[in-house]
Amino acid sequence: MLINRDTDYAVRALCFIAQSKKNKVSVGELVKELKIPRPFLRKILQILNKKKMLKSSKGPHGGFILAKPGNKILLTDLMKIFQGVLKLNKCIFKKQVCPNMKTCKLKKKIDKIEKHVISELKGITLEQLSEK
Amino acid sequence: MLINRDTDYAVRALCFIAQSKKNKVSVGELVKELKIPRPFLRKILQILNKKKMLKSSKGPHGGFILAKPGNKILLTDLMKIFQGVLKLNKCIFKKQVCPNMKTCKLKKKIDKIEKHVISELKGITLEQLSEK
DNA sequence: GACAAATGATATTAATTTAGTATCATAAAG
DNA sequence: CTTTATGATACTAAATTAATATCATTTGTC
Ligand code: SF4
Ligand code: SF4
Numbered sequence: 001m002l003i004n005r006d007t008d009y010a011v012r013a014l015c016f017i018a019q020s021k022k023n024k025v026s027v028g029e030l031v032k033e034l035k036i037p038r039p040f041l042r043k044i045l046q047i048l049n050k051k052k053m054l055k056s057s058k059g060p061h062g063g064f065i066l067a068k069p070g071n072k073i074l075l076t077d078l079m080k081i082f083q084g085v086l087k088l089n090k091c092i093f094k095k096q097v098c099p100n101m102k103t104c105k106l107k108k109k110i111d112k113i114e115k116h117v118i119s120e121l122k123g124i125t126l127e128q129l130s131e132k
Numbered sequence: 133m134l135i136n137r138d139t140d141y142a143v144r145a146l147c148f149i150a151q152s153k154k155n156k157v158s159v160g161e162l163v164k165e166l167k168i169p170r171p172f173l174r175k176i177l178q179i180l181n182k183k184k185m186l187k188s189s190k191g192p193h194g195g196f197i198l199a200k201p202g203n204k205i206l207l208t209d210l211m212k213i214f215q216g217v218l219k220l221n222k223c224i225f226k227k228q229v230c231p232n233m234k235t236c237k238l239k240k241k242i243d244k245i246e247k248h249v250i251s252e253l254k255g256i257t258l259e260q261l262s263e264k
Numbered sequence: 265g266a267c268a269a270a271t272g273a274t275a276t277t278a279a280t281t282t283a284g285t286a287t288c289a290t291a292a293a294g
Numbered sequence: 295c296t297t298t299a300t301g302a303t304a305c306t307a308a309a310t311t312a313a314t315a316t317c318a319t320t321t322g323t324c
Contacts, residue, residue, distance in 0.1 A: 002220040002242060005312080011238055026270070039314055046272060059321030062270040075238075088134040094283090099167075105261045106143055106207075110134060113252050120245050129237045137283080158299070171285055178301060191292030194299040226312090 002117070006082035009036050010044050011075070014053070015130040018070045024063035044082075051081050070127035079121070086121070088114040134249070138214035141168050142176050143207070146185070147262040150202045156195035176214075183213050202259035211253070218253070220246040 003011075012034050017025045027045065031038045045064055048054040053073060054064045066073070079086055089110040091098040101107060135143075144166050149157045159177065163170045177196055180186040185205055186196045198205070211218055221242040223230040233239060 001222065002245070003238070005225055008225070008238070012232075028270090037313065040312080042271075043313095049271085056271060057321080058269085058271045058319070059323095060269045061322070062320085064271090075241075090133065093137055093140070100144075105263065106135070106140075106256075109207075109252075109256055109261075113134070113249055116248060116252075117245055120241075120248075124238075124241055129241075131237065160299090169284065172283080174300080175284095181301085188300060189292080190290070190298085190300045191294095192298045193293070194291085196300090 003079065004083050006044060007075075007078050009034075009041065010048060010078050010082060011126075011129060012036070013041065013045060014048070014066070014073065014078075014126050017054070017064060017066055018126055018130040019132070024057065024061065024065055026063040029063075047081060051077075053077070053081075066126075070130055071125045073126035074122070075124040075126070075129070076118075076121050086114075086118060088117065135211065136215050138176060139207075139210050141166070141173065142180060142210050142214060143258075143261060144168070145173065145177060146180070146198070146205065146210075146258050149186070149196060149198055150258055150262040151264065156189065156193065156197055158195035161195075179213060183209075185209070185213075198258075202262055203257045205258035206254070207256040207258070207261070208250075208253050218246075218250060220249065 013030055013036075016030060016033055027038065027042055030036070030041055030045075034041070045054060045056070049056045049064070052067050055067045056062070056064050076086070089107060091101050091104075091107060098104070145162050145168075148162060148165055159170065159174055162168070162173055162177075166173070177186060177188070181188045181196070184199050187199045188194070188196050208218070221239060223233050223236075223239060230236070230239075
């Protein structure tokens with residue numbers, strides 16, 4: 001999978017927050033809307049807060065708002081946060097890098113594909129994803 | 133990962149067999165060359181045999197040969213065998229298909245990328261991968 | 265200031281997938 | 295008929311992913 005579950009959930013949550021008229025959205029509202037298990041969603045939102053994608057406020061009427069405009073939040077940012085650096089091909093098995101790496105034709109092909117994938121992903125913003 | 137370990141091992145083994153001057157290659161030779169754990173490699177070769185990518189012969193001097201020319205063995209065939217149908221995005225969590233599938237912007241983007249990846253992969257043959 | 269309602273931080277458990285091993289059966293060469 | 299090779303299958307272990315549970319902290323309201 002290119003996009004894992006956490007990233008996917010993060011996108012859904014951020015889209016909803018982006019589309020919301022209200023300036024704050026609580027976990028409760030998101031759970032109701034997105035049908036994501038609450039403890040799970042909380043964890044994701046907390047990470048997004050720590051990574052400066054969201055701003056949170058505590059206490060009654062607390063909740064989350066986007067920390068920056070939707071066109072400044074990139075899908076690749078989220079993937080980085082929840083999946084680490086995107087690699088279609090790590091060439092590591094049994095904790096050892098493959099000795100063929102330098103000459104491997106397969107690696108060359110995959111690397112080329114990876115480049116294209118990354119360049120496509122780089123263009124995707126939350127703004128695009130949250131358009132109605 | 134786009135290519136999993138089994139597919140990767142299969143590619144390495146098939147490349148070696150394709151490059152070998154001898155018309156038969158035994159597991160022992162492959163193990164020595166490729167440093168893949170023997171029981172593992174055996175399993176992979178057995179699957180390749182069953183899937184008609186290799187032909188095996190038993191007994192002393194037994195071993196494996198390609199079942200067809202290198203340009204007829206496609207990387208996508210191997211991926212299909214060892215990884216199932218290629219999907220960058222299954223849109224299934226908790227065993228349920230995502231209800232957003234029809235309208236989801238993210239899915240549309242990923243599907244487009246997937247198309248490109250698949251079309252690139254389709255062009256890759258064992259012949260290309262085993263060129264010296 | 266006490267209390268309730270929200271998020272912050274972290275630890276734990278469960279399920280699933282991936283990785284690796286072991287065993288016995290079968291076929292062929294000599 | 296013995297040895298050497300692959301065929302088939304069952305099993306165990308490790309790692310990853312998924313999900314939950316618990317307690318701490320902040321803040322608005324009465
Ligand atoms: S064989 Fe090639 S693709 Fe596979 S791990 Fe080694 S370098 Fe990477
Ligand atoms: S939100 Fe979109 S990308 Fe994610 S699972 Fe649903 S349809 Fe697929």
